[in-house]
Amino acid sequence: MTTPKLHELGAAQAATLLARRELKAEDLVRACLERVAARNDDIHAFVHIDAVAALAQARALDNGPVRGPLHGLPLGVKDIFDTTDLPTAYGSAVYAHHRPAADAASVTLCREAGAVVLGKTVTTEFAYFAPGPTVNPHNALHTPGGSSSGSAAAVADHMVPLALGTQTAGSIIRPAAYCGVVGYKPSLGRVVGAGVKSLSPAMDVIGGFGQGVRDVALLGAVLTGDLRLLEAHEHGTLRIGLCPSPSWPQADADTQKAWEQATQALARNSDSCQDVTVPQDFGELMQLQKDVMTFEMARSLSFERLRHREALSPQLVALLDAGISMDGAAHAANLQRTAEWRLRIDALFERHDVLLTPSTMGAAPAGLAATGDPLFCRSWSLLGLPAVHLPLTRNARGLPVGLQLVGRMGEDHKLLAAAQRIHERLRY
Structure with a gap:
């Protein structure tokens, strides 16, 4: 087996070497900075880098x-997380050169843990x-x-x-699927959102990306404070619901093939x-998610809508206009309907430990x-359930294809343990 270069090390492996003092943080940071210097002009993953500060840290x-x-x-760090030492523009010219007075709580927790x-990475x-x-x-x-x-x-x-x-509809699982990495969206409410630009408080979730399940479990343990996430091993028979x-x-041939190979x-x-039978009216969750998000985004971004309308994209303006015209009583009813659905879906986990389901319609368009399209993520985001995308294979064009696992609300540690076990069995 070829020894990985420093910048190719997974987080869990690198963390072990760093803790043992078998690897210097400066060497790892320098290797990553060199990779950024070599590739970012082509990939445009980072919108801002401070190499001097990173090396000093x-x-x-x-x-x-x-x-x-x-x-x-x-x-x-996605550029909707506030940072004091780096600009935070939220993906908009409205906030060019903006410097928040405090780090987001999640960023502070990561720094406190030694990150x-x-x-700052590009956000839409x-x-x-x-x-x-x-790209x-x-x-x-x-x-x-x-x-x-x-x-x-x-x-x-x-x-x-x-x-x-972060994810409100499909913003962790979908890019993880298209780029071929592991993406972890925790249960709703497990990670404090202070200092992160809010879109929809009913659904916004902070999570992250890594090369493997153990990598995102490491990050998740810091964000949630739940050390059970580090126990990524599952014993006994795992009850997998095929959903x-x-x-x-609407899944294309690539996703259908990955599904067939994985289930076999x-x-x-x-x-x-076992096959999962969802309630017949499960399809209504798609529109419910859209309605809740549209109503709350229009209000969360009221300052931008009223003061900087001309600087917003046409698609965002259209959404904000639609959302601000929505009735508050209807939104309250939607939230009540969401709460009822969360109880209904929780019953599935009496029979299944995790649900296997598509992440996307197919490979990156x-x-x-x-x-x-976040089609296969919207319902799970509305329900607030934890989810992990598992990259499994490549299609004929060399683009990644995978599937996601969904767990029971609040049982992120069980989801990650199951994901580790399943990922080891399914990568091909």
Whole structure:
């Protein structure tokens, strides 16, 4: 087996070497910075880098005690997270050169655990659908997905071992799928959102990207404070619910092939695989997610809508106009309906430990004018359930294809343990 170069090390492997002092933080940070220098002009994953500050932080870590689980690990931070030492523009010219007075809580937690913030990664405009400059590392003519486009691309291209992202509809799982990395969206409410530009408080979730399940579990443990996430091993029979979802007819040949191969491989093992029967009206969750997001985004971005309308993209303006005209009583009813659905879907986990379901309709679409459809993510985002994208294979064009696992609300540690086990069995 070929020994990986420093910048290619996964976060968990690098963290072990750093904690043992068998690897210097400065050497790892320098290797990642060199990769960024060589590749970022092509991939456009980072919107801002401060190499001098990153190297200074790394040297300080090498000269002091081990700080925590992320000691010395380079980290990419999506540019909707506030940072005091780096500009935070939220993917919009409205906030060019903006310097927040405080770091986002999640960024502070990562720094406290020893992470070295390498720079800010590209986000779509206010984490909605207007794309930034990032391209797919596997084919520059294809989208990397969104809205966490830069974070997913940076990890996929080995610029950093870990990166922070957010999801309201499909902004972690979809770019993870298109770029071929592991993406982890925690349960709703498990990570404090202070200092992150809010779109929809009912659904916004902070998570991240890594090369493997153990990598995102390391990041997740720091973000949530739940050390059970580090116990990424599952014993006994795993009850896997096969849930292609009512949107399955829109999955393309690549996703269908990955599904067939994955379900056949799992059936050959000792795991229990059973088809999931979702409620007949499950399809209504798609529109419900859109309505809740539209109402809340229009209000979350009221300052931008009223004071900087001319600087916003046409698609964002259209969404904000639609959302601000929506009735508050109808929104309250939508939130109540969402709460009822969360109880209904929770019953599925009496019979299944995790649900296997598509992440996307297929591999990354060609073109950079759009970021792809979050079709297979919307319902799970509305329900607030934890999810992990697992990259499994490549299609005939060399683009990544994979599937996602969805877990029970609040049982992220069980989801990640199952994801580690399943990923080891399914990669081919």
